Amino acid sequence: MATIQAHEIVKRFGNQTAVNQVTFNVEAGEIFGLLGPNGAGKTTTIRIILDIFKPDSGSVEVLGGTMTEDKKNRIGYLPEERGLYQDISLEMCLNYLVRLKGLKPSYAANRVSELMKQFDLYDHRKKKVKELSKGMQQKAQLIATLAHEPDLIIVDEPFSGLDPVNTQMVKDLLRQEREKGKTIVMCTHQMHQVEELCDRLVLINHGKVMLYGKINEIRRNYASHEVIIHPLNDLPASLPGVVQVEPVNSGYLLHLERNSSPQEILKYLVETGVALEKFEIAMPTLDEIFIQVVTAQEEKA
Numbered sequence: 001m002a003t004i005q006a007h008e009i010v011k012r013f014g015n016q017t018a019v020n021q022v023t024f025n026v027e028a029g030e031i032f033g034l035l036g037p038n039g040a041g042k043t044t045t046i047r048i049i050l051d052i053f054k055p056d057s058g059s060v061e062v063l064g065g066t067m068t069e070d071k072k073n074r075i076g077y078l079p080e081e082r083g084l085y086q087d088i089s090l091e092m093c094l095n096y097l098v099r100l101k102g103l104k105p106s107y108a109a110n111r112v113s114e115l116m117k118q119f120d121l122y123d124h125r126k127k128k129v130k131e132l133s134k135g136m137q138q139k140a141q142l143i144a145t146l147a148h149e150p151d152l153i154i155v156d157e158p159f160s161g162l163d164p165v166n167t168q169m170v171k172d173l174l175r176q177e178r179e180k181g182k183t184i185v186m187c188t189h190q191m192h193q194v195e196e197l198c199d200r201l202v203l204i205n206h207g208k209v210m211l212y213g214k215i216n217e218i219r220r221n222y223a224s225h226e227v228i229i230h231p232l233n234d235l236p237a238s239l240p241g242v243v244q245v246e247p248v249n250s251g252y253l254l255h256l257e258r259n260s261s262p263q264e265i266l267k268y269l270v271e272t273g274v275a276l277e278k279f280e281i282a283m284p285t286l287d288e289i290f291i292q293v294v295t296a297q298e299e300k301a
């Protein structure tokens with residue numbers, strides 16, 4: 001069953017349509033990427049999902065129906081604008097935020113201690129929040145998002161300000177949450193993180209859905225007519241069905257004719273005795289697809 005069902009949602013601010021007929025589902029137990037360039041409508045979409053804004057039209061179902069106060073306690077949201085109280089100790093701040101999510105004080109205190117240890121923040125618990133580094137504050141914000149063990153986790157730029165070690169830790173943590181059956185929506189501009197972590201994605205631009213589906217399928221749909229090979233011996237002087245052989249790194253990029261397939265090239269190479277260390281259909285990265293989709297829409301506009 002879908003954890004989020006957004007159906008043709010529309011949100012206008014004055015003359016501007018920030019979200020325009022957006023439809024997508026987030027399935028239970030997946031990590032879902034909500035992507036788009038600056039100003040695309042991602043935060044507005046999240047605010048509609050969380051019932052902070054009402055849509056002008058369309059509907060949203062979350063955790064099996066319309067939003068209720070009880071359901072809000074089953075959601076963990078890491079917002080774009082961080083909301084920690086700066087002038088109190090880290091420990092006090094986290095205990096307070098976690099109790100707001102309905103946890104009993106003693107349970108909240110234990111959970112916060114446990115997570116501060118896991119996030120290497122325990123030794124800093126008596127410091128005022130404003131005395132913590134940016135990365136430490138980010139980790140604290142993640143604790144406040146996850147401590148009440150929400151069923152739906154929505155994280156906006158979760159890796160912001162984190163060094164590679166902490167980025168890895170947060171990635172592992174998100175995967176662990178998925179393994180526990182939790183549903184995660186991740187907003188980020190870091191496409192390689194999306195490629196690594198997400199199962200499916202929706203890409204919004206100017207409030208409209210531009211891409212939606214499984215990442216592998218999206219990449220396959222955008223695959224150009226090119227093959228990467230690493231041969232162990234020389235290539236034949238000519239390759240039928242190949243218009244250009246371009247040397248790249250330790251191999252070649254073969255540009256295929258429109259009507260020839262990678263399978264035909266592979267068959268020909270094997271038949272002519274070329275030993276191959278690598279044969280791969282060249283797939284664009286999500287970064288390349290993102291740029292292609294967004295710039296094509298700009299040119300049309």
Ligand SMILES: Nc1ncnc2c1ncn2[C@@H]1O[C@H](COP(=O)(O)OP(=O)(O)OP(=O)(O)O)[C@@H](O)[C@H]1O
Binds near residue numbers: 013039
């Ligand atoms: N409260 C508001 N009042 C008026 N306009 C708004 C409001 N919130 C968002 N907008 C406008 O709606 C559009 C979408 O904004 P939104 O914050 O949803 O984008 P975003 O995809 O989250 O961008 P970013 O990646 O920069 O955070 C923008 O043009 C923004 O200026």
